[in-house]
Every structure is written in structure tokens, then in C-alpha cells.
Amino acid sequence: MAAPAFEPGRQSDLLVKLNRLLERCLRNSKCIDTESLCVVAGEKVWQIRVDLHLLNHDGNIIDAASIAAIVALCHFRRPDVSVQGDEVTLYTPEERDPVPLSIHHMPICVSFAFFQQGTYLLVDPNEREERVMDGLLVIAMNKHREICTIQSSGGIMLLKDQVLRCSKIAGVKVAEITELIQKALENDQKVRKEGGKFGFAESIANQRITAFKMEKAPVDTSDVGEKAEEIIAEAEPPSEVSVSNPVLWTPGTAQIGEGIENSWGDLEDSEKEDEDEGGSDEAIILDNVKMDTGVDISNIGSQDAPIVLSDSEEEEMIILEPDKSPKKIRTQTIGVKQEKAASKKPMKKRKKKRAVN
């Protein structure tokens, strides 16, 4: 749901990393006093579970997730419980006010993105920056400047002083964020007491959290006209393009020129060979069909209408049985696959001829 690149239902690498990072950040740092969750020693205990749903991914989900998790834990109230001897009484929220969790400290993650082998460092990368970064360093700290977790990922090479510098920056950021969180929690408590409206829907309406605004970037267009003229004056005139004669394949299908080279990347060598040979074979087949005899290629060149544009260096002839020719015409107009199947046959013949020579 959060971004077009995320597939539903797959436990991807990112999920594992995020999960483990948050687990370590929240569990191993002992931010919650787990002993206070015990009801009856050895028998009954409260289990706390944090479920995180990512709604919109605009970069740096680690930081956002850690803030959300710790604020949720701070905000949470559990039902009150009293133990008298062997009797355990669980009070509903109406009977007794729910009790908050006892939280020692608030670990907050700060992410640093590295670019160009550590030359550039960006705090809190957004989605575009994340896509092109070399690697990421996540430091989780609390406001007492205790580091709860450090995790470097992405295969970057760090130097010790870079790590130390990042930890200092993280300290500053964490202090700001913790203040923000405290204010928000107090605000929420106040509003609840006064009986006002609170909750997720309220915060959306205020346009403060999930509004999507793209800021207009100012572009200097003062001397665009002059710059354009300069560029045109300095540029060379376009080179002459030689226009080749059109080649008529069948009524209704013509070809002008040969087009540029196929730039679809490295296909398997044998595949490419196949295609080349197949292509040139098609030209030969058609011409033979038109002439209705096995003809030498050089003869065809003297005719005006069909020009063979074949870069094949073979000068062998391909003799086709005359009764097969009508079938060949039809296959060419039907589909690519069948064309290839048809061309495979003459290819085999050609190979035999090579062996003979």
C-alpha cells in the first residue's frame, strides 16, 4: 500500500531488516520495564505487541517507524490489575483508569545516507535520495545521548570518524524529536481531559501530517532567450541524412532505410545470430518467391522495385521448392513466430552449404 514498488504478501529483505532493527532498538535497549508487566510470577504476564502499518513511503521509513512505535508505546494504557494472594482481578477501563506502561527512555532512530563512497552525507533521506544512495547508517539514540543501536547497511565502507560525527548529529536530532513527542503527548492528554476531539481523523484535517504538497522550485528564466541563441549559434548543423529508396515487401508493407542498431542490451550471442540470419533469409525468400526461381542475389539488384537490403555476406543460393512458395507468403503476414519457423528451414540448408564449401 505504501509505494508502487512494494508487493503484497512477500517478506522482502527490507521487511526483515526493518523488523530486526526495530526489535533490537526497542527490545534489546530495554526501553520498557518488562518486569512491571508481570502479574503473577511464573504464571501470568502481560504481552505487548506493536503492529506497524506503513501508509505512504516517501523515504526513511526506519525513522518514521521507530518514532511511531515508541510514541504508541508511550501513549498506550493497559487495564489495571490487582493481585490478592491467589486471586487476580482485572478491572475494565470503566471501573478503574487504565495504567500506562513504564518506559525508561525513548530510543529514536536517525538515518544517514552516504553518497559517492562517503563523500556526501545526508540526514533523513527522502525517497529519491534513497534510491540513489550508496549505503545507509542508522543510529538509534535516546535523549540522554545513549546509543541504543547502530546499524550500517548497503555495503558502504565507513571510517571511524564518520561514525562518530554521525552520532553527534544524531544526538542533536533526537533531542529535537523527543521534545516534539513530549509536546504532542501532553497535548493529547489535555484534549482528552477537556473532552475535545482527538485521534487520527482530526490530525489529517489539520493538514499537518499527511498532506502532500510539492513546493515550487524557483527557476531563473531571465536570460533564456539569449542562452538559447548562443547554443544554436555554436552548434553544428545536423549532418546530411541519406535517404534510401523504399523497399516494397508486399503490397501494403514498405521499408525505408534499415533503422538504427538494436540497443536492447546483450542478448545471447546465438540468439542474435539466429535473428540476423533469419532476417536476411526472409529477404531472400521473398525475392525468390517473386521470381519463382532460384536466383542469384546480384541479379536482383538490377531490378527497380524490390531492393534487397541484406547485410549477409553469403553468396550462396537458396533453392526453394516451388510448391512451398505460396505457403511462405502466407506465413509472413500471419505472425512473427511462424516467420521464424519458416526461416529456420533455409538456415539449415545454408549451413549444409557452408560445410560443403
Add this chain to the structure above:
Amino acid sequence: MAGLDLLSDQGYRVDGRRAGELRKIQARMGVFAQADGSAYIEQGNTKALAVVYGPHEIRGSRARALPDRALVNCQYSSATFSTGERKRRPHGDRKSCEMGLQLRQTFEAAILTQLHPRSQIDIYVQVLQADGGTYAACVNAATLAVLDAGIPMRDFVCACSAGFVDGTALADLSHVEEAAGGPQLALALLPASGQIALLEMDARLHEDHLERVLEAAARAARDVHTLLDHVVRQHVCEASLLLGD
């Protein structure tokens, strides 16, 4: 933990080591004939086995092939009998996935993947006995295995864990020290340039102490490098003797 001093007044740890001392390391290369490269390492009581296959053609989906680099694939598995209590899931659980990802990240940075485009290098690591410092042992074993397979790397990748107790940084933590809940740092280093390939830390550590702990881990990793270097040279000597060069 009450009653257990991780660092005594005289500066001795629970197993009698000093603060910056490593455990005894023994390593062997070329333990399996079938694999392209293999190695076995013992760091104190932690035993890890690493096996490398590659570079070979990409198995599975060809779409994953990278046109200019080799793909590094790591799998971490810790045996069910490796810990005190029997582990239910040797691999496939989240912790093993994470370890696999971290190993992969470490070795992708260290192996010269540009030399083998569109191929795959598999690194399998198995922990036979876990007594603290499993990540470090895995990385060290994997380095030796990659060297045994003849895959070119930028430098050795040496890893060590470090902790912090009573104002002193400890190097190469054992299970007892890890379980005590203090801060633990795992560091993978390329010794020649001092570049950090992977840095991971758990539990609370004050920012001011970070430098000391990093320094202790880096020093320990360099010591590991000296040892591994010696092991590799010895192995090459033995192998060349057998080949009759």
C-alpha cells in the same frame, strides 16, 4: 546479573582473559573437497563452518543477473544443537535472514564483483557451537573460504565483537558476557585501509564511550587479521608442497 563480575578488580574477565585479549583462534582451510572453497574456524568455543561455491552461473531466475557484477548470495544457519537449549528453526527465521543479509552486504563490498559479471557466488555459513561472537566467527570463516575458493577480494574481512563494562572496553565477548545484557558491538573491518564494512551495535552505550569501544573492536579485528594471514600462508605452503612446486 547479581554475583557475576564480568570484570574483576584485578582486571580479569570471567574466563580469565584481560580486557583486550582475544580467545584462542584455530582455523583450517580446504576442509571439503566438493566445494570450491571451505574453511572452519574455532574462536574459543564458538565453532563456525563456511563453504563457498562460485563464481558460477546464476541458478533460478536469470532475471536476477547483474550485467556488470557478480551476485553474492549468503545463507546463515545455526545448528539446532549449537546453543544451550535446542533451537527449533535452524534457518529461515528472521534472525538468520538478517545475518544472511548482513554477511551478504559485507562480502559484496569486499569481493571484486566486477570481475565476474552475470554470475553468482554462494556463501553458506553454519554455526556448530555458539558461544558468543557468532557474527564475527562467521565473517572470519567466510573470508577464509572465499580465499580458499580463489575469488579475488579487496582485502581480508576481519570481524570481532566488543563490549563495555565498568568503563573498560572488552574485546571478543563470550556468551556469558553477551547474555549479561551490556552493550555489544560487532565490527567487520578491512585491516589495510581501516574501512568498516559492517557496524552493528545493541543495547545502551553512552555516546562518549563509543570511540573507545570502536577502537577496541578495531584493534581486535587487526589481531584476528594477523592470525588469519598466518593460517592462509601456512595453507598455501602445505598445498604447494603437496603439488610438488
